[in-house]
Amino acid sequence: MIVAENLSKVFTMGENEVRALDGASFTINEGEMVAIMGPSGSGKTTLMSIIGCLDVPTDGRYVLDGEPVESLNESELAQVRGRKIGFVFQQFNLLARTSALENVMLPQLYAGATMKERTERAKKALERVGLGARMDHNPNELSGGQQQRVAIARALVNEPSIILADEPTGALDSKTGVEIMSLFQSLHRDNGQTVILVTHDSYVARHTDRIIRLSDGHIVSDEKNPSPIKAGAARDEEH
Amino acid sequence: MLLSENFLLALRALKANTMRSALTMLGIVIGVATVVALLAIGNGATASITSDIEGIGSNLITIRPGRQMMTIRNSTQAQVGSLYYSDYETLNKRVVSNVSGISPAFSSSYKIKYGSESFQVSVTGVMEDYLPIRSYQIENGRGINGSDNDSRSRVAVLGAQTADDLFGNLNPVGKDISINGVKFQVVGVLQAKGSSGIDNPDDVVLIPLETGYSKLFGTSAIKDGRQTVSVILLSADSSETVDTVIGQAEYLLRREHDIAPGEEADFNISSQADFLKTMDTVTQTLTIFLGAIAAISLLVGGIGIMNIMLVSVTERTKEIGLRKAVGASKNQILLQFLIETMTLSLLGGLIGILLGVGIAWVFTVLGLITSIVSISNVLMAFTFALAIGLFFGIYPAYRAASLHPMEALRYE
Ligand SMILES: Nc1ncnc2c1ncn2[C@@H]1O[C@H](COP(=O)(O)OP(=O)(O)OP(=O)(O)O)[C@@H](O)[C@H]1O
Numbered sequence: 001m002i003v004a005e006n007l008s009k010v011f012t013m014g015e016n017e018v019r020a021l022d023g024a025s026f027t028i029n030e031g032e033m034v035a036i037m038g039p040s041g042s043g044k045t046t047l048m049s050i051i052g053c054l055d056v057p058t059d060g061r062y063v064l065d066g067e068p069v070e071s072l073n074e075s076e077l078a079q080v081r082g083r084k085i086g087f088v089f090q091q092f093n094l095l096a097r098t099s100a101l102e103n104v105m106l107p108q109l110y111a112g113a114t115m116k117e118r119t120e121r122a123k124k125a126l127e128r129v130g131l132g133a134r135m136d137h138n139p140n141e142l143s144g145g146q147q148q149r150v151a152i153a154r155a156l157v158n159e160p161s162i163i164l165a166d167e168p169t170g171a172l173d174s175k176t177g178v179e180i181m182s183l184f185q186s187l188h189r190d191n192g193q194t195v196i197l198v199t200h201d202s203y204v205a206r207h208t209d210r211i212i213r214l215s216d217g218h219i220v221s222d223e224k225n226p227s228p229i230k231a232g233a234a235r236d237e238e239h
Numbered sequence: 240m241l242l243s244e245n246f247l248l249a250l251r252a253l254k255a256n257t258m259r260s261a262l263t264m265l266g267i268v269i270g271v272a273t274v275v276a277l278l279a280i281g282n283g284a285t286a287s288i289t290s291d292i293e294g295i296g297s298n299l300i301t302i303r304p305g306r307q308m309m310t311i312r313n314s315t316q317a318q319v320g321s322l323y324y325s326d327y328e329t330l331n332k333r334v335v336s337n338v339s340g341i342s343p344a345f346s347s348s349y350k351i352k353y354g355s356e357s358f359q360v361s362v363t364g365v366m367e368d369y370l371p372i373r374s375y376q377i378e379n380g381r382g383i384n385g386s387d388n389d390s391r392s393r394v395a396v397l398g399a400q401t402a403d404d405l406f407g408n409l410n411p412v413g414k415d416i417s418i419n420g421v422k423f424q425v426v427g428v429l430q431a432k433g434s435s436g437i438d439n440p441d442d443v444v445l446i447p448l449e450t451g452y453s454k455l456f457g458t459s460a461i462k463d464g465r466q467t468v469s470v471i472l473l474s475a476d477s478s479e480t481v482d483t484v485i486g487q488a489e490y491l492l493r494r495e496h497d498i499a500p501g502e503e504a505d506f507n508i509s510s511q512a513d514f515l516k517t518m519d520t521v522t523q524t525l526t527i528f529l530g531a532i533a534a535i536s537l538l539v540g541g542i543g544i545m546n547i548m549l550v551s552v553t554e555r556t557k558e559i560g561l562r563k564a565v566g567a568s569k570n571q572i573l574l575q576f577l578i579e580t581m582t583l584s585l586l587g588g589l590i591g592i593l594l595g596v597g598i599a600w601v602f603t604v605l606g607l608i609t610s611i612v613s614i615s616n617v618l619m620a621f622t623f624a625l626a627i628g629l630f631f632g633i634y635p636a637y638r639a640a641s642l643h644p645m646e647a648l649r650y651e
């Protein structure tokens with residue numbers, strides 16, 4: 001469970017101060033699927049980095065599964081990132097000249113799994129995202145959608161309870177974007193994983209159960225979406 | 240994560256930029272190759288000089304006339320002293336313990352002739368012990384013996400080179416040659432010893448000293464009405480007694496030459512040990528010098544590696560951010576980059592060793608010097624290369640490990 005109380009993040013650049021987050025409070029329960037929306041510069045990425053323990057808030061409290069994150073040191077934060085969080089980025093962030101399989105094995109490497117475990121779990125994760133046949137391909141031999149699937153497999157491989165995706169469909173065409181959303185929905189449905197995604201696209205956001213809107217580092221609205229679009233099927237209805 | 244996996248990871252990272260990695264390694268390669276090759280060549284040179292010195296004769300003690308500073312009417316002048324045949328007689332009579340041989344010798348250069356062949360060569364008058372003291376072996380015929388001296392026979396023993404120059408393929412033994420117009424019969428030929436560079440021990444003619452005094456040397460061997468010698472050679476019976484024998488000889492000659500204690504003597508006594516000691520100091524100085532050069536080139540190589548690794552860390556900032564995002568700890572990143580630098584210097588070290596051994600081998604094959612590659616030198620060079628990798632790798636690795644995960648991910 002994610003509990004954020006009055007989160008603030010201030011970046012100081014010389015004389016200038018940027019309040020990327022300004023007193024954001026919310027709770028996200030286990031197994032929720034949430035979209036975070038807001039204009040550019042509203043603090044979405046900053047918020048995700050704090051939820052994902054890549055950064056710590058300047059002010060406020062962040063409690064992850066009952067543990068106050070401010071009490072963790074650097075190596076404990078690294079462990080939390082490895083065990084509980086799976087990241088998906090807009091630009092995929094795959095290692096170049098490295099096969100899909102090895103890219104997906106990376107989090108397992110740092111989790112201390114044996115070579116055999118790593119390979120098995122990475123293969124399983126790739127099959128889960130529908131890329132069982134492309135494991136030996138390097139990123140430059142894959143389409144954007146396939147690359148994002150590799151990135152999602154990498155986020156899944158350590159079986160984290162939370163998946164954080166910052167604009168996961170931002171670099172993809174709308175058809176591929178919907179396929180990716182369908183994948184997130186099925187992860188959320190089948191594995192009960194918490195999925196939090198940032199998006200500009202309200203159509204993408206409507207695939208989730210709840211939409212949080214940010215503006216200037218404040219939460220301006222936090223609403224349930226009683227009838228989320230079912231990716232694939234719903235799209236056919238709309239078009 | 241296992242060390243071997245880190246190593247494979249490092250190899251892959253280095254392969255991604257083969258040309259740059261190769262150029263970066265060059266400094267270490269050159270440094271290590273220099274150390275290995277120079278030390279191998281230095282060792283070879285030392286060994287060859289040492290064996291030359293030992294080939295002159297075992298436990299050899301050499302007494303030569305020396306320079307003496309004399310003050311005559313307020314001006315200081317150098318005078319060359321003399322050694323006399325009588326000095327030899329005194330030493331021969333009085334220094335008996337611990338001496339296995341003693342021989343004076345008088346050398347002078349003369350023209351020798353056989354048939355139409357003729358050239359200038361050093362002719363040395365010697366006593367019976369001379370051959371064993373100088374560890375000459377007889378190839379053919381016999382050496383100079385006591386009765387040759389007693390009867391002042393005109394016999395000669397030729398060095399291997401001289402025999403070859405004068406007679407070619409003929410057997411010289413029994414033939415008559417002329418030395419400075421005096422007829423001598425060749426009774427033996429010496430085995431070749433091999434050149435030691437400065438004076439060739441194979442390019443000699445040995446005759447009985449007494450014969451030389453009466454038939455050949457004439458007034459050149461006389462000073463103040465006494466027979467002089469060029470050198471007196473002694474051989475101690477073991478390396479431990481060399482100093483005792485030197486002490487005795489010094490004492491006796493000082494008394495003979497009327498030199499007060501504390502005053503500078505007009506003769507020099509030296510032993511191979513002195514020679515070897517001098518050689519040792521020279522070699523040591525040389526080794527330190529070469530070591531310093533090599534250390535500097537390794538240092539430069541190390542700085543090169545550090546420089547490139549810093550560039551690499553900057554280039555791979557985003558990758559580092561990603562690794563941290565998927566759970567890599569600070570230490571794991573540190574280790575990854577450290578091992579990458581170490582791999583670079585390790586590979587450089589290995590290539591450098593191969594190159595160094597190759598250079599040493601080329602020297603041997605070309606016959607310049609029989610170089611000696613010692614395992615300890617190779618290990619030392621290798622350890623040094625690794626240490627450089629470790630030392631210059633720490634800073635870039637620390638920089639990589641300290642990157643803030645979010646800032647690294649945002650880096651473009
Ligand atoms: N490391 C940093 N140093 C200085 N300012 C920063 C830093 N990171 C973010 N900011 C600033 O904080 C504010 C929020 O940035 P953030 O990246 O969270 O916005 P965003 O909502 O993700 O925008 P976008 O939709 O364009 O990705 C911006 O004004 C940005 O310039």
Ligand SMILES: [Mg+2]
Pocket residue numbers: 044045046166
């Ligand atoms: Mg953003």
